[in-house]
Amino acid sequence: xxxxxxxxxxxxxxxxxxxxxxxxxxxxxxxxxxxxxxxxxxxxxxxxxxxxxxxxxxxxxxxxxxxxxxxxxxxxxxxxxxxxxxxxxxxxxxxxxxxxxxxxxxxxxxxxxxxxxxxxxxxxxxxxxxxxxxxxxxxxxxxxxxxxxxxxxxxxxxxxxxxxxxxxxxxxxxxxxxxx
Numbered sequence: 001x002x003x004x005x006x007x008x009x010x011x012x013x014x015x016x017x018x019x020x021x022x023x024x025x026x027x028x029x030x031x032x033x034x035x036x037x038x039x040x041x042x043x044x045x046x047x048x049x050x051x052x053x054x055x056x057x058x059x060x061x062x063x064x065x066x067x068x069x070x071x072x073x074x075x076x077x078x079x080x081x082x083x084x085x086x087x088x089x090x091x092x093x094x095x096x097x098x099x100x101x102x103x104x105x106x107x108x109x110x111x112x113x114x115x116x117x118x119x120x121x122x123x124x125x126x127x128x129x130x131x132x133x134x135x136x137x138x139x140x141x142x143x144x145x146x147x148x149x150x151x152x153x154x155x156x157x158x159x160x161x162x163x164x165x166x167x168x169x170x171x172x173x174x175x176x177x178x179x180x
Contacts, residue, residue, distance in 0.1 A: 007057075008050055022073040023042075023074070091119065117164070134161055
């Protein structure tokens with residue numbers, strides 16, 4: 001898998017920070033799996049939003065048209081991005097020992113996305129890279145559920161992720177009939 005480093009623009013960093021600050025008293029309380037204070041939860045939200053900005057910059061750099069979610073900070077978003085009719089969720093990692101991508105079973109059953117993109121974030125340099133992606137059919141095909149003390153999660157390991165260039169290729173060809 002490619003590890004092309006993507007630098008997050010200052011304006012995107014500010015957008016992520018503003019959203020995290022505004023939302024911490026609203027949405028972050030719903031994510032009780034983030035231990036600690038509201039400030040800790042704000043930091044996790046900030047990291048997640050920065051991961052989204054890595055993918056946003058990737059799409060801009062590759063001339064991929066997209067719609068970015070614009071949900072109000074008091075509301076749970078329905079997706080992170082939309083390309084054609086496909087809903088995309090970005091999963092952000094920050095630690096070297098993170099080697100798998102998780103999607104909560106409950107979330108997948110209630111609000112599945114079509115495409116999941118896994119991003120590795122470097123908080124020191126405000127940059128990251130796309131580890132890979134998978135579709136909702138990959139989740140059901142692999143069907144691996146793990147529970148590490150909070151809730152059941154579908155789990156995909158890095159070796160099971162698809163290279164981001166395969167997604168870019170499908171998007172460029174506008175294969176709207178492709179089922180992720």
